[in-house]
Amino acid sequence: MEESSLISLNVGGLLYSTTRSTLSSHSPSLLSSYIQGDTSVSSTIHSLPDGTIFIDRDGTLFSIILNFLRTDRLILCDSFRDMVGLREEAAFYQLPALIHRIPSPSENGGGYITLGYRGTFAYGRDGQADVKFRKLQRILVHGKASLCREVFGDTLNESRDPGDHDFSDRYTTRLYLKHQCLEKACDAMAEKGFRLLSTCTSGANGLSSHQLMSSGLSPGGQNV
CATH class of the missing domain: 3.30.710.10 (Potassium Channel Kv1.1; Chain A)
Known part of the structure; x- marks a missing residue:
């Protein structure tokens, strides 16, 4: 050089x-x-x-x-x-x-958002979930309403809890997304600087009867 x-x-x-x-x-x-x-x-x-x-x-x-x-x-x-x-x-x-x-700093001083979903998983060979058979009815969003709105924008459905858009301290568990793509929801949070802290799942319908999984699950599908 x-x-x-x-x-x-x-x-x-x-x-x-x-x-x-x-x-x-x-x-x-x-x-x-x-x-x-x-x-x-x-x-x-x-x-x-x-x-x-x-x-x-x-x-x-x-x-x-x-x-x-x-x-x-x-x-x-x-x-x-x-x-x-x-x-x-x-x-x-x-x-x-x-x-x-650069991730946009939240105007609300940061916070936590919890994602949940309603859906089922069909298990394929060797007990592995095949995403081609995944069916999500709804992705639920829980947290401070203004923060959820900042992260998800127009993809956030507030029809079940419209609330007051000027009241930034309102918390809610009744919001959900207009799409059913869990990966897209996680990407939206990552782009805003969020990090994954923990995950929890109750598995698919009928999971407790699966021969590879039933020994580690209670009848309700929770780990024991």
Whole structure:
């Protein structure tokens, strides 16, 4: 690699090293414009006498920005919570692709949502559930009404509990989704930053009589 392709950056006092191609990987953006010689960004990005690029922004969050430019992936540790700050930094660097991938922080301060379903499973060979025979009548949604509305949007059916849309602290167990795709519901929650805490199932109708499963289940289908 040629030495001229290397770039040193000082972002909020933290030093980084990367390449011109990395900083130009998402174009147009603030960094790609600077690399291409756009003088309009000189008020926010400064070149020091030793050639280091100085940016007066959050140096810690820049590591996430730089990793995104390198890998085209948003990489966050499990303990990361500053979604608002990261979104602001992504906006500063003019990276709409990154902004789109940052989970939206709930305006309600977070919370929990429980998904349930009404349906049956038909078991195939070796006691394995074959999704081709799965039949879900309804996916139930339990939690704070405003949070459920934020996560599921137009796919949420509130006809059984319309309530007051301006009352954000109302909790309900009477909402359900307009579709019957459990994977789609889980994807919607994951995109909003939710993580799976636990699962519980009572199995399919007639599961307690299945020869491979009956020894571990009570007549009601619950684990014992």
